[in-house]
Each structure stands twice: as C-alpha cells, then as structure tokens.
Amino acid sequence: xxxxxxxxxxxxxxxxxxxxxxxxxxxREDGWGLPYGAFDPVRHRTFEIGMRxxxxxxxxxxxxxxxxxxxxxxxxxxxxxxxxxxxxxxxRIVSVGYLALSPEAGSTGRREVAWRSWYDHFPWEDRRRxxxxxxxxxxxxxxxxxxxxxxxxxxxxxxxxxxxxxQEERALDRYELMYEAGLVPEAERDGHAGGRRMAxxxxxxxxxxxxxxxxxxxxxxxxxxxxVIFELVPDPFTLSDLQEAVxxxxxxxxxxxxxxxxVEATGLVRKTGETAQGTGGRPAALYARARVPVTAGxxxxxxxxxxxxx
Amino acid sequence: xxxxxxxxxxxxxxxxxxxxxxxxxxxREDGWGLPYGAFDPVRHRTFEIGMRxxxxxxxxxxxxxxxxxxxxxxxxxxxxxxxxxxxxxxxRIVSVGYLALSPEAGSTGRREVAWRSWYDHFPWEDRRRxxxxxxxxxxxxxxxxxxxxxxxxxxxxxxxxxxxxxQEERALDRYELMYEAGLVPEAERDGHAGGRRMAxxxxxxxxxxxxxxxxxxxxxxxxxxxxVIFELVPDPFTLSDLQEAVxxxxxxxxxxxxxxxxVEATGLVRKTGETAQGTGGRPAALYARARVPVTAGxxxxxxxxxxxxx
DNA sequence: CCTACTTATGCTCTAGTTGAGCAAATATCC
DNA sequence: GGATATTTGCTCAACTAGAGCATAAGTAGG
Numbered sequence: 166x167x168x169x170x171x172x173x174x175x176x177x178x179x180x181x182x183x184x185x186x187x188x189x190x191x192x193r194e195d196g197w198g199l200p201y202g203a204f205d206p207v208r209h210r211t212f213e214i215g216m217r218x219x220x221x222x223x224x225x226x227x228x229x230x231x232x233x234x235x236x237x238x239x240x241x242x243x244x245x246x247x248x249x250x251x252x253x254x255x256x257r258i259v260s261v262g263y264l265a266l267s268p269e270a271g272s273t274g275r276r277e278v279a280w281r282s283w284y285d286h287f288p289w290e291d292r293r294r295x296x297x298x299x300x301x302x303x304x305x306x307x308x309x310x311x312x313x314x315x316x317x318x319x320x321x322x323x324x325x326x327x328x329x330x331x332q333e334e335r336a337l338d339r340y341e342l343m344y345e346a347g348l349v350p351e352a353e354r355d356g357h358a359g360g361r362r363m364a365x366x367x368x369x370x371x372x373x374x375x376x377x378x379x380x381x382x383x384x385x386x387x388x389x390x391x392x393v394i395f396e397l398v399p400d401p402f403t404l405s406d407l408q409e410a411v412x413x414x415x416x417x418x419x420x421x422x423x424x425x426x427x428v429e430a431t432g433l434v435r436k437t438g439e440t441a442q443g444t445g446g447r448p449a450a451l452y453a454r455a456r457v458p459v460t461a462g463x464x465x466x467x468x469x470x471x472x473x474x475x
Numbered sequence: 476x477x478x479x480x481x482x483x484x485x486x487x488x489x490x491x492x493x494x495x496x497x498x499x500x501x502x503r504e505d506g507w508g509l510p511y512g513a514f515d516p517v518r519h520r521t522f523e524i525g526m527r528x529x530x531x532x533x534x535x536x537x538x539x540x541x542x543x544x545x546x547x548x549x550x551x552x553x554x555x556x557x558x559x560x561x562x563x564x565x566x567r568i569v570s571v572g573y574l575a576l577s578p579e580a581g582s583t584g585r586r587e588v589a590w591r592s593w594y595d596h597f598p599w600e601d602r603r604r605x606x607x608x609x610x611x612x613x614x615x616x617x618x619x620x621x622x623x624x625x626x627x628x629x630x631x632x633x634x635x636x637x638x639x640x641x642q643e644e645r646a647l648d649r650y651e652l653m654y655e656a657g658l659v660p661e662a663e664r665d666g667h668a669g670g671r672r673m674a675x676x677x678x679x680x681x682x683x684x685x686x687x688x689x690x691x692x693x694x695x696x697x698x699x700x701x702x703v704i705f706e707l708v709p710d711p712f713t714l715s716d717l718q719e720a721v722x723x724x725x726x727x728x729x730x731x732x733x734x735x736x737x738v739e740a741t742g743l744v745r746k747t748g749e750t751a752q753g754t755g756g757r758p759a760a761l762y763a764r765a766r767v768p769v770t771a772g773x774x775x776x777x778x779x780x781x782x783x784x785x
Numbered sequence: 786c787c788t789a790c791t792t793a794t795g796c797t798c799t800a801g802t803t804g805a806g807c808a809a810a811t812a813t814c815c
Numbered sequence: 816g817g818a819t820a821t822t823t824g825c826t827c828a829a830c831t832a833g834a835g836c837a838t839a840a841g842t843a844g845g
Contacts, residue, residue: 170516172480172548172569206480206567210550236546236571238482240520257516259482261546318767405793423833425794440841446792447840468833715822733804735823750812756821757811778804 172204173260174216175237175373177380178228180270180280181397184409187270187280188377189224196350197281198370199377200224204261216263225274226267230396234262234379241355242372264380266396283381284416285366286374289343290336290381292417292470299324302348302363309346331470333415334386340378349374385415390464392433395454403441403449404428417470427466482514483570484526485547485683487690488538490580490590491707494719497580497590498687499534506660507591508680509687510534514571526573535584536577540706544572544689551665552682574690576706594726595676596687599653600646602727602780609634612658612673619656641780643725644696650688659684695725700774702743705764713751713759714738727780737776743767 177199178189190197202219209215217228236259243258270280284291289302303324310316323338325331343349347358350368369377387393388411398410404425412418428434435455440448487509488499500507512529519525527538546569553568580590594601599612613634620626633648635641653659657668660678679687697703698721708720714735722728738744745765750758 170480170482170514172482204480204548206550212546212548233545235543236522238514238522238571240516261548403793420833420835421792422794422796422835427832443842444792445842446790447794447842449793466832713822730804730806731821732806732823732825737803753813754821755813756819757813757823759822776803 170257170259173258174202174204174212174219175199175260175262175376176216176220176228176265177234177262177377178220178224178226178265178267179283179380179384179397180267181410181413182270182280182282184406184413186283186397186413188283188286188380189220189226189273190279190281191223192277192279193370196367196369197286197373199373200278201260201370212261213263216261216265220265223275224278226271228265229267230393231263231265232383234264234376234383236261237372237376239372260376262376262379264383266384266393268397268399281366283377286364286369286377287336287340287381288364289339290333290416292331293412301361302343305348305361305363306342306346309348325470329469331417333417333470334382336382336385337375337378340375344375388414388465389467392431392464394465395433400453401437401439401451402453403444403451405444405449407434407452411465411467415467415470419468423468431465480567480569483568484512484514484522484529485509485570485572485686486526486530486538486575487544487572487687488530488534488536488575488577489593489690489694489707490577491720491723492580492590492592494716494723496593496707496723498593498596498690499530499536499583500589500591501533502587502589503680506677506679507596507683509683510588511570511680522571523573526571526575530575533585534588536581538575539577540703541573541575542693544574544686544693546571547682547686549682570686572686572689574693576694576703578707578709591676593687593691596674596679596684597646597650597691598674599649600643600691600726602641602643603722611671612653615658615671615673616652616656619658635780639779641727643727643780644692646692646695647685647688650685654685698724698775699777702741702767702774704775705743710763711747711749711761712763713754713761715754715759717744717762721775721777725777725780729778733778741775 176189179186181187189200191200200220200223202215202223204212204215209218212233213231216231220226220228238257238259240257242260243256273279289299292299303320306320306324307317310320319338320342321327323335323342340349343363344352344357347353348361348363350362350364350366351372351374352358353362354368384393394407394411394414397414398407407428408419408421408424411424433455434452437451437453439451441451442448486499489496490499491497499510501510510530510533512525512533514522514525519528522543523541526541530536530538548567548569550567552570553566583589599609602609613630616630616634617627620630629648630652631637633645633652650659653673654662654667657663658671658673660672660674660676661682661684662668663672664678694703704717704721704724707724708717717738718729718731718734721734743765744762747761747763749761751761752758
C-alpha cells in the first residue's frame with residue numbers, strides 16, 4: 166500500500182538550566198533533532214498520553230505541563246524522517262507537535278539525548294545582550310529582499326523595525342524569513358539558495374527547527390496571559406529567579422522594580438517568610454505559588470523590548 | 476489491517492450575515508456537523524490545500540483567510556464519523572481542524588449545507604442582550620459542582636465570576652464545563668449524566684461542537700492582535716458595519732466613540748470619501764482597508780465586556 | 786569594626802491609555 | 816418644521832505603565 170499516512174509525535178521539552186531555557190534534543194546522524202515517536206492508536210487514548218509515554222521511555226524524564234502546538238503535514242518533510250519511523254519513503258509523515266514544560270532539567274539518561282540552549286539554535290532570538298548581532302542578519306535579509314517591497318515589509322514587521330517594535334512571540338515569522346532567505350542550515354539541505362548561515366549548529370532534522378520556533382513563540386505569547394512561568398520555576402523562588410526565567414524565555418530584560426510590582430499585583434505568589442542565602446547582597450525573600458485564588462489575574466503584565474540588560 | 480489511522484479535515488467556515496457570525500454546517504442523519512473531508516496525501520501537498528479543495532467541491536464557496544486550529548485525535552471521537560470516512564469502526568480518525576473566513580455568506584449550493592448562526596449552537600456565548608440567559612446555566616453548573624471547590628473555581632474563571640471578568644476567548648473552557656456537566660446535547664449521546672440541555676439544536680456530529688468552540692475562541696482572541704476582522708467585512712464599510720461585525724464575533728457590545736477612536740488609531744483604514752445612504756440618520760463615511768503601512772498597529776484595542784448593548 | 790560593593794525592596798513622578806459621556810452635525814420620517 | 820436616529824468631534828477623569836531615586840540588608844576585604 167503506497168502513500169500511507171503515518172502519524173508521529175514531536176515534543177519540544179523545555180526546562181531552565183541556570184535561568185537559561187533549554188530544549189531536549191536528540192543527536193542523530195543528520196544533526197540535532199527533537200524527540201520523536203510514532204503514534205500508536207491501540208496503546209494511546211490521546212496524543213498527549215502517547216507523547217508523555219515515548220518521552221518517558223526515551224529519556225528518564227517526567228513531564229509537567231503540556232499543550233498541543235501544531236500539526237505539521239506538508240509534503241517534503243518526511244524524507245529526513247523515513248528512517249526514524251520505519252516507514253517507506255513514499256509515506257506521508259504527519260507530526261503532531263507538543264510543547265512540554267519541566268520544572269527541572271534532569272539527567273536525560275542517554276548519551277545521545279542532551280539539553281541544548283534555545284539560543285544555540287536561535288541566536289537572533291536572544292536580545293539580552295543588545296542588538297549588535299542583529300545587524301548582519303538584517304543586512305543579509307535586506308539583500309535577499311532587494312527591491313521587493315513585500316519581503317521588506319515582512320522583514321520590518323518580524324524584526325521589529327515597524328511601529329510596534331520587536332514582538333518576541335513572532336519567532337516563527339522570523340524563522341520563516343531566515344529559511345526563505347537561505348540563512349539557516351536547513352535551507353541549503355533543502356536546496357534553497359544559501360546565503361551566509363546565521364546559526365552554526367548544523368542542520369536540524371526535518372522541520373524540527375520550525376517546530377522549535379513555533380514552541381518558542383507560543384510559550385512567549387502565553388506568558389502574557391497564563392501563569393505558565395511557574396511550570397518552569399519550582400517553589401520556592403525569589404523574585405529575581407522568576408525574573409531571570411521570564412527574561413530567558415522572552416529573550417530580553419525587564420525593569421526590575423516594575424517586574425516585582427506586576428508579579429505581586431497578580432496575587433499568584435505569596436511570601437514564604439524565608440529568605441535566600443548567598444546572593445552576594447541583601448537576601449531575597451522567598452516566594453511560592455499561591456493556591457490560586459479565584460480573584461487572581463491570569464498572567465503577568467509584561468513590557469515589550471526596550472533596551473538591553475543593565 | 477486493524478486500527479489504521481485515518482486523517483480527516485474539518486473546516487469551520489465563518490462569514491457574516493447581517494452582522495451575525497455564521498458557520499457553514501452540514502445536515503446529516505445524526506444532526507448538524509461541520510464540513511468534513513478525508514485528507515489524501517497523494518493529491519494534497521498540504522492540509523490547507525486539501526481543506527480548500529474539499530470545501531470548494533462540497534459547497535460552491537471560495538475561502539479567504541485560513542488557519543489551522545487544532546488536531547483532534549482522542550479515542551472515541553471516531554464512532555460517529557465512521558460512515559463519513561468510509562473506514563472501519565476500528566480505525567482511529569484524526570481530524571485536523573481549520574478556521575476559514577469568508578467575506579460573504581454566499582449560496583452554499585446544496586440543500587443539506589446551510590449557514591447557521593454561531594449562537595444557535597452557543598447561546599451562552601452571546602452577551603449582547605444582557606446576561607439574564609446566563610442565570611439558569613450558572614445555576615445548573617453550580618448544582619453539578621456542588622461541594623467541589625475545583626469545579627467551582629473553573630466555573631468562576633470560565634464564566635467571568637472572577638476578577639478578570641468575562642473573557643470572550645474562553646469559549647472552549649465554557650463548552651468543556653457544559654459538556655462535563657451534561658448540559659449540551661452531545662453529553663447525553665456520549666453517555667454522560669444529562670442535566671437540562673442549554674442548547675436545543677440537537678447533538679452535533681462527533682466532537683464538532685467542540686471544534687466550533689475552539690474556532691470561536693481562537694477568532695475572538697485573534698481580533699485583539701491581528702486585523703482579521705477585515706477578512707469578514709469587505710470594502711467599503713462604515714465604522715458602524717465594522718463595529719457590528721466585531722460585536723457579533725466578540726458576543727458583546729462596545730462603546731461607539733471609543734471604538735472609532737481605536738480603529739482610526741490603527742492606521743488600518745482610510746476614508747474613501749463616499750458616504751453610505753439610508754442609515755436612518757446622518758450618513759456614515761465609507762472606509763476601506765488601507766494598504767497596510769508598515770507603521771501600522773496590528774490589531775484593534777478592544778475593551779472587555781462591560782454591559783449589554785445600548 | 787569599617788568601607789566598598791552588591792542585590793533587594795519601597796516609593797514617587799510623569800506620560801500615555803482607556804472608559805465614559807456631552808454635544809453638535811446631518812440625515813430620515815411624519 | 817419638528818421629532819427622531821445615527822454619525823462624529825471632543826473633553827475629562829481614572830488608571831496603567833515606564834523610569835528612576837532612595838534606602839535596606841547582606842557579603843567581601845582590609
């Protein structure tokens with residue numbers, strides 16, 4: 166039977182290591198990729214159950230929060246996956262992508278499975294040290310867009326040159342432009358005109374960098390209206406810990422005093438009464454998640470990108 | 476071969492009729508359902524292409540904007556679909572749901588295909604005439620939640636009893652509560668304890684009411700950060716037309732003068748110079764979409780639900 | 786102990802945004 | 816012409832968010 170459809174599951178498992186967002190990756194012959202498992206309708210009542218099952222079997226990790234991201238089914242994505250799924254090259258491989266958050270980056274249990282920083286794969290998404298790194302990228306993009314107004318407009322919108330400025334959640338728009346312009350390693354593999362590569366991590370399996378970009382954008386957007394950051398920061402924490410986590414996810418820094426004002430206004434946290442040691446300064450009060458009062462706000466009020474970290 | 480996986484496509488095609496949001500539905504033996512088509516990996520390079528193809532063949536409509544909503548794959552959803560997909564009852568039927576917007580509710584071309592108002596299927600999502608209709612629903616929900624604090628908290632959050640008030644985009648949360656509490660027709664069909672039914676349109680096919688709830692919530696949320704409303708309101712339009720459309724989608728009314736201030740501030744519209752006739756009052760200026768200047772805001776600044784329409 | 790330095794925390798000030806309503810303009814209906 | 820309806824311009828107060836000053840309370844090194 167030719168041209169079957171096979172359903173796979175991909176997980177973008179994210180956890181913080183020292184305040185930096187990391188993603189669980191698998192080293193394969195063709196480069197880094199996301200954990201992948203076939204979906205078995207007999208064993209798994211839902212996609213999410215299937216995803217948790219194969220992650221826990223491949224990696225010795227237990228996941229916390231999870232949500233469906235997107236289902237990837239474009240023709241042409243399967244070739245690099247055929248060997249993974251045990252199917253034939255003519256099969257259409259559809260992947261249901263999931264975002265999963267873990268409160269700690271535990272041992273992966275296997276050598277070929279590793280935690281990788283988000284920003285190893287997306288250096289242009291980290292604006293905490295300023296925007297100098299963005300210059301060459303914009304130059305390369307503008308060269309690609311030469312004379313084409315619609316490309317120029319897309320670039321301006323995605324990379325924060327327009328009125329609304331840098332929108333951290335548009336990571337996928339930025340990746341798509343980079344891919345089309347041939348600035349990511351996959352572009353060359355897939356036969357697109359290659360410019361200078363702006364990520365030096367090698368090509369990622371299939372469309373896994375796209376899936377990761379989707380996850381980054383989704384999580385960043387979600388921070389503003391759901392208290393998901395606590396899924397990454399276990400109790401107890403200081404407000405500086407929380408801020409560092411938020412800044413890591415957002416990829417830019419926020420005003421310290423305003424951040425604490427915003428967090429305290431949500432009613433989502435409570436002081437434990439303890440303080441943290443060894444901060445090299447005044448000890449910070451420790452906080453924990455409040456058992457969510459129904460009267461609480463649902464997300465953090467976060468500013469947009471202004472400047473680099475102090 | 477038992478337990479195959481079959482991929483289907485579902486479209487939530489939305490258009491306005493007289494300012495009211497409608498959805499394209501198909502009348503089947505078991506009640507109203509969404510247009511459904513099998514995904515054929517040979518003929519269709521992407522899901523979206525497949526979805527557009529089967530919609531245009533089933534309904535004589537051409538779609539405009541489209542986006543993927545969610546992929547529905549839970550066990551148990553397939554039984555009511557088996558006859559549609561020509562598969563066996565043991566197949567797992569996975570549906571990729573799409574939201575599609577059409578600038579006009581044209582003729583459907585077939586008798587069993589009809590435009591149905593969103594609010595025929597979700598009466599509790601329409602708050603334009605006030606909140607009296609919500610009373611009995613809340614009573615029934617609270618009866619179901621009796622003594623269970625977590626259920627009560629979910630109800631309060633979903634139905635706007637908490638601090639942040641009514642959040643129009645949480646249509647799916649509300650539907651899930653209604654389903655669990657046995658207040659929608661599908662609950663009885665699926666063997667859940669049935670309370671009083673709060674929608675009298677009969678059970679919808681499979682989980683199609685859930686897919687519709689997902690679409691309503693997605694579109695409502697999107698209004699705030701993308702100018703999607705223009706996909707539903709063709710040029711030229713008056714600001715009152717635009718406001719009526721927004722109110723129809725949101726399910727509540729907004730302050731007229733503030734709405735125009737917000738729209739004009741986006742830079743997304745321009746006056747055509749013409750005026751509309753027969754409004755029964757001062758003629759309204761006609762507007763059209765501006766060729767989006769890169770300096771434009773990306774969505775409308777919309778208020779939250781305050782009171783019923785004036 | 787004293788000084789320099791670091792981080793945490795409290796508070797204020799200002800600019801901008803948002804919610805609400807008054808009032809005038811310009812049509813239709815009788 | 817007068818009543819009524821709708822559009823449109825404008826003002827004002829309350830609230831929000833961005834930025835910075837000042838103080839508190841530790842550590843590190845003499």
